[in-house]
Amino acid sequence: MTVGYHRYFTHGSFKANRPLRIALAVAGGLAAQGSVIAWVADHRRHHAFSDREGDPHSPWLFGTSARALAKGFWHAHMGWLFERDVTNSERFAPDLLADRDIRTVDRLFIPLTVVSVALPGVLGGLITMSWWGAVTAFFWGGLVRIAFLHHVTWSVNSICHMVGSRPFTSRDKAANFWPLALLSMGESWHNSHHADPTGARHGVLRGQLDISARVIWIFEKFGWATNVRWPKPERLAAKRTAAAR
Numbered sequence: 113m114t115v116g117y118h119r120y121f122t123h124g125s126f127k128a129n130r131p132l133r134i135a136l137a138v139a140g141g142l143a144a145q146g147s148v149i150a151w152v153a154d155h156r157r158h159h160a161f162s163d164r165e166g167d168p169h170s171p172w173l174f175g176t177s178a179r180a181l182a183k184g185f186w187h188a189h190m191g192w193l194f195e196r197d198v199t200n201s202e203r204f205a206p207d208l209l210a211d212r213d214i215r216t217v218d219r220l221f222i223p224l225t226v227v228s229v230a231l232p233g234v235l236g237g238l239i240t241m242s243w244w245g246a247v248t249a250f251f252w253g254g255l256v257r258i259a260f261l262h263h264v265t266w267s268v269n270s271i272c273h274m275v276g277s278r279p280f281t282s283r284d285k286a287a288n289f290w291p292l293a294l295l296s297m298g299e300s301w302h303n304s305h306h307a308d309p310t311g312a313r314h315g316v317l318r319g320q321l322d323i324s325a326r327v328i329w330i331f332e333k334f335g336w337a338t339n340v341r342w343p344k345p346e347r348l349a350a351k352r353t354a355a356a357r
């Protein structure tokens with residue numbers, strides 16, 4: 113999700129060779145968060161209208177009273193999925209629509225989800241040769257894993273647009289929330305990300321853990337990823353807020 117759907121497909125923070133590109137699309141599909149083209153279109157719309165009318169999941173659309181913020185938190189976290197207006201992929205993801213490989217993986221989203229939910233249970237059953245092994249593996253490796261990752265991703269949309277520090281100027285309320293850095297694999301450095309969306313590293317300041325950036329670095333060492341957009345000190349300095357300088 114973080115390296116593929118988000119940093120690569122949505123923001124083009126590096127170039128991937130064909131096998132990596134397909135593998136990242138499949139891996140993202142297995143997270144069961146939506147087909148690659150729909151996910152990317154939604155997320156590009158989020159950046160285009162960030163925390164303004166048109167953002168599919170901003171917590172700031174209802175006002176700033178305690179009640180409005182509670183409603184906004186719920187909407188940004190998962191409520192938006194139930195009342196959603198479908199994002200126009202032709203407008204927001206024409207590059208992916210034009211790619212045959214990606215269109216194919218996109219169409220396979222439902223089968224990929226079925227595999228992702230069912231495979232742990234099948235493996236658990238086969239490895240232990242018991243129904244109990246199948247049921248517990250299905251529960252933990254299928255349901256809990258998927259639900260847990262969804263909440264981490266949703267927390268970036270909700271918590272990281274409400275709480276945290278804002279060392280960089282961005283047009284929205286995106287914030288860096290350190291407690292989620294490890295679980296979100298670096299995605300919770302969300303203020304830095306909105307300030308410089310195409311950057312391959314979101315944890316750009318000293319000591320900011322960003323596992324996804326390290327994964328991209330490994331892809332680069334293998335030669336699978338090229339043109340990686342690593343942070344440039346002068347670009348970062350220009351975006352620091354006066355208070356953080």
Ligand SMILES: [Zn+2]
Binds near residue numbers: 158268273
């Ligand atoms: Zn955001």
Ligand SMILES: [Zn+2]
Binds near residue numbers: 305
């Ligand atoms: Zn983004």
